[in-house]
Amino acid sequence: MSDEEIKKGSVGISKSSHELLVSLVFNEDSLSEDRPFESIVEAFRFAFAVGYQKNKSNGDTSRTVTVAPRQFVVTDYLELLRSEINNSNKSLGGLISEYAEGGCEILLRAQSSQVSILSLLD
Amino acid sequence: MRLTHLILSNIGPFRGTHIIDMTSPNSATGYAFFAKNSRGKTTIYNAMRWCLFGEARERGKIVNGKRIPGSIRPIVGDGKILMNDSAYEHDDQQEMSVILIAEGKNGSIQVNRSAKSTTKFARTDEQMEVSLDVTIGSKPLVSGKNAQEAIETFFPRGLERFFFIDGESLEEYTEMMESNAIEGLQDEVNAVLGIPALVKGSDDLNFLHQTLKSKIDKTSKALKQSTSARDDLIAQKRVMQEKMATVSKKQNDLTTVVGKLDDTLEKMNANKELAPLLEELKSLETQITLKQDNLVEAAKDKVSESTKAWKVLLWSRASAFHSELTAQKQNADDCERIIQSTKVEILNIEESINVFKGICETCHQPLQNIEKHKSKLQNDLNERQSILARLESSVNHSPDDLIIALGELQKLKPQPDWKERILKSEQKWKRMCNDLESLNEQKININSKVSEEAKSSAGELGELKGRQEVMVHRRQQELREARKDVDFAELELKRLERLSGNTSQDKESLLLNNIIGKLQVAIRDTIASYREKARSEVEKCASEVFVKLNNSPEVYTGIKVDKNFRTQIRNSKGGFERSPSSGLTSMMTISVIDALRQVSGIDAPVFLDTPARSLDEEHKKDLLDYFWQSEGHQFLIFAHSGEYNVEETVREHKGMLAKAWTLTYPRDHSSCYLESCLSTDVFYDSSSKKYSCQSCQHEWNTETKETIVSEVKL
Numbered sequence: 001m002s003d004e005e006i007k008k009g010s011v012g013i014s015k016s017s018h019e020l021l022v023s024l025v026f027n028e029d030s031l032s033e034d035r036p037f038e039s040i041v042e043a044f045r046f047a048f049a050v051g052y053q054k055n056k057s058n059g060d061t062s063r064t065v066t067v068a069p070r071q072f073v074v075t076d077y078l079e080l081l082r083s084e085i086n087n088s089n090k091s092l093g094g095l096i097s098e099y100a101e102g103g104c105e106i107l108l109r110a111q112s113s114q115v116s117i118l119s120l121l122d
Numbered sequence: 123m124r125l126t127h128l129i130l131s132n133i134g135p136f137r138g139t140h141i142i143d144m145t146s147p148n149s150a151t152g153y154a155f156f157a158k159n160s161r162g163k164t165t166i167y168n169a170m171r172w173c174l175f176g177e178a179r180e181r182g183k184i185v186n187g188k189r190i191p192g193s194i195r196p197i198v199g200d201g202k203i204l205m206n207d208s209a210y211e212h213d214d215q216q217e218m219s220v221i222l223i224a225e226g227k228n229g230s231i232q233v234n235r236s237a238k239s240t241t242k243f244a245r246t247d248e249q250m251e252v253s254l255d256v257t258i259g260s261k262p263l264v265s266g267k268n269a270q271e272a273i274e275t276f277f278p279r280g281l282e283r284f285f286f287i288d289g290e291s292l293e294e295y296t297e298m299m300e301s302n303a304i305e306g307l308q309d310e311v312n313a314v315l316g317i318p319a320l321v322k323g324s325d326d327l328n329f330l331h332q333t334l335k336s337k338i339d340k341t342s343k344a345l346k347q348s349t350s351a352r353d354d355l356i357a358q359k360r361v362m363q364e365k366m367a368t369v370s371k372k373q374n375d376l377t378t379v380v381g382k383l384d385d386t387l388e389k390m391n392a393n394k395e396l397a398p399l400l401e402e403l404k405s406l407e408t409q410i411t412l413k414q415d416n417l418v419e420a421a422k423d424k425v426s427e428s429t430k431a432w433k434v435l436l437w438s439r440a441s442a443f444h445s446e447l448t449a450q451k452q453n454a455d456d457c458e459r460i461i462q463s464t465k466v467e468i469l470n471i472e473e474s475i476n477v478f479k480g481i482c483e484t485c486h487q488p489l490q491n492i493e494k495h496k497s498k499l500q501n502d503l504n505e506r507q508s509i510l511a512r513l514e515s516s517v518n519h520s521p522d523d524l525i526i527a528l529g530e531l532q533k534l535k536p537q538p539d540w541k542e543r544i545l546k547s548e549q550k551w552k553r554m555c556n557d558l559e560s561l562n563e564q565k566i567n568i569n570s571k572v573s574e575e576a577k578s579s580a581g582e583l584g585e586l587k588g589r590q591e592v593m594v595h596r597r598q599q600e601l602r603e604a605r606k607d608v609d610f611a612e613l614e615l616k617r618l619e620r621l622s623g624n625t626s627q628d629k630e631s632l633l634l635n636n637i638i639g640k641l642q643v644a645i646r647d648t649i650a651s652y653r654e655k656a657r658s659e660v661e662k663c664a665s666e667v668f669v670k671l672n673n674s675p676e677v678y679t680g681i682k683v684d685k686n687f688r689t690q691i692r693n694s695k696g697g698f699e700r701s702p703s704s705g706l707t708s709m710m711t712i713s714v715i716d717a718l719r720q721v722s723g724i725d726a727p728v729f730l731d732t733p734a735r736s737l738d739e740e741h742k743k744d745l746l747d748y749f750w751q752s753e754g755h756q757f758l759i760f761a762h763s764g765e766y767n768v769e770e771t772v773r774e775h776k777g778m779l780a781k782a783w784t785l786t787y788p789r790d791h792s793s794c795y796l797e798s799c800l801s802t803d804v805f806y807d808s809s810s811k812k813y814s815c816q817s818c819q820h821e822w823n824t825e826t827k828e829t830i831v832s833e834v835k836l
Binding site: 028031038042045052055077118122 | 414417418421422424425426428429431432433434435436438439440443526527530531533534541544545548552555558559
């Protein structure tokens with residue numbers, strides 16, 4: 001499939017996942033809480049990376065909260081996901097969103113089990 | 123005093139020794155020397171001045187009412203000198219002398235002044251030794267300074283002008299008398315009035331007065347400063363008292379504050395058991411604040427590092443894909459190389475088939491089985507084309523696509539240390555969180571042991587203590603400043619005490635100054651009074667003389683002498699003569715001079731050189747008529763031939779004239795001039811320019827300039 005044939009699509013996330021990501025954004029009044037990201041986009045990017053790394057995607061959830069395309073450029077990840085897209089006929093944004101949603105599940109579990117978010121790097 | 127002899131030796135035209143005998147059988151006052159110019163009249167006049175006063179001056183000048191004295195005529199040297207030229211030039215020892223012999227009220231007076239060169243040829247007066255000897259009556263001979271002082275007793279130098287009168291200088295006298303400024307005649311007037319002694323005393327008193335005044339002023343100034351310092355001292359004492367009161371107040375304030383601080387410390391001591399806990403609590407709060415600051419830093423650091431975490435995660439899976447693509451790229455490159463080389467081989471085989479000529483390419487010998495060789499080439503070609511087709515079909519991605527894909531993937535690759543850095547920042551944050559939690563737990567623990575009330579009380583006490591400590595510090599500072607002010611005030615006080623020390627006015631100085639002041643006033647008044655008395659006498663006397671001397675006494679009635687001794691001629695109308703003739707003015711001047719002389723009371727002869735210079739015939743006669751009397755002061759005139767005729771004068775003043783002389787040069791005589799001969803039988807030798815008396819053989823050279831003194835027979 002050539003670049004012209006790949007659909008970019010949009011990135012988004014479920015409301016619950018969005019709430020989770022909001023809870024991970026830095027706040028000076030909650031210094032003891034594990035809030036390692038400076039913005040929701042950064043938290044979304046991390047969730048996508050966790051989902052991709054763990055190969056965990058969730059395609060069923062309806063995505064009600066979109067992520068600003070200017071701050072998250074989907075084509076940056078085209079080569080990474082090209083073969084999957086070619087094989088699945090999904091849009092690039094859709095695939096990224098599924099991985100992010102999957103990542104959010106992992107993050108939620110970590111949060112629930114008092115495991116720090118960044119310890120997922122190990 | 124009456125002159126009896128004058129002995130001149132080698133002075134002026136008087137070569138050798140000339141004795142002029144002035145003794146007379148009668149007591150007439152008239153004496154006359156008649157001569158043409160340059161015959162020695164003024165020399166006699168100057169010789170007597172030199173003999174009496176040690177110098178003979180040239181005529182002076184009057185400039186703006188001030189008399190500029192003439193220069194002193196030197197004894198020897200160039201130009202006009204006192205010594206006889208011939209004696210000066212030819213004598214082995216230059217020597218000159220004048221002896222004056224007179225009869226005074228204290229007996230015979232002899233004044234002998236002589237000058238003798240100290241070198242072979244004296245060129246200046248410094249090389250002349252002048253000696254003076256005086257004898258008065260039976261008193262022993264005195265010399266030098268004492269001799270000069272002795273002369274002052276009978277002939278004061280200050281009155282020289284009124285006894286040695288230069289007719290040619292009458293205008294000078296007149297001008298001084300008419301001038302607004304009396305400076306020119308002041309000394310003489312004072313001398314005539316006998317004022318110098320008083321004035322000298324007054325000058326001394328002035329000097330004393332000034333010295334005392336300066337001393338008194340100095341003391342007064344010191345006294346004034348002392349008084350001022352005393353006032354300042356009193357004020358400073360008040361300042362000192364105020365400063366000390368301030369110190370006392372500050373000391374009290376400090377004591378009060380220190381007392382309060384002590385109370386607070388006492389209260390704090392009562393809660394002593396709580397103190398360690400409160401201290402710990404305080405320490406914990408400080409630590410918590412610090413930790414919170416650290417935690418902010420750690421959290422921010424963690425957020426900063428977390429921005430790279432997604433790459434670490436992606437790459438942990440994507441790295442395998444990257445490796446796969448890298449391998450594909452390698453394969454694609456290898457495959458492309460084989461394809462290219464196979465294509466070359468195919469082309470070579472096709473060319474070989476097309477150009478085949480049956481010659482072996484290796485040994486260049488003709489081939490025996492050409493068809494077989496052709497068939498082999500064809501098989502090789504087929505085999506190569508089959509390999510090429512297989513290779514080309516196996517390539518899925520071009521190397522360029524793979525390069526792009528690898529490049530894009532490379533952008534997702536994290537730096538090797540990122541993971542470690544991210545985890546370190548995470549750990550640091552966690553540690554900070556734990557530390558802070560631990561501190562908060564400790565704080566809670568301590569808080570549980572101390573009641574809020576105790577804490578509040580301790581806190582209030584602590585704050586109070588802090589405030590009181592600040593206040594104590596401030597009060598101490600104020601006290602130090604106040605003490606410093608006292609120190610400065612004390613120094614100033616000591617300085618003022620020194621300045622206001624024992625200064626008092628010297629009462630004796632004040633008294634003496636007062637007496638001197640009174641004396642000065644008395645002297646001033648005395649001088650003024652005496653001056654006025656003398657002025658009145660001079661005016662009266664001068665008027666009497668003037669009436670006798672002037673030829674219109676009915677018109678010109680007298681002389682007015684004002685307080686400054688300026689003179690004017692009174693006329694019969696009660697006014698003053700505005701434009702008197704020169705003769706009348708000369709008469710007025712002579713009258714005033716004679717009046718001053720009379721008032722002075724000095725008994726001395728009067729010497730009048732060129733007496734009738736500006737007088738008409740009538741006045742000339744009147745002058746002699748007045749001065750030449752049958753008795754009284756000697757009056758010597760030194761007249762030139764144009765002034766008075768010898769025979770006529772002798773005839774007209776017979777009885778009043780004591781003695782008369784003519785002064786001549788040898789060339790003035792064409793007959794023998796010796797008194798014992800007087801022969802007219804003389805011979806003149808024109809070659810030697812000498813006359814010789816045929817009677818007495820006396821010879822005289824007409825070129826010789828040596829004065830001959832001949833007494834006139836009366």
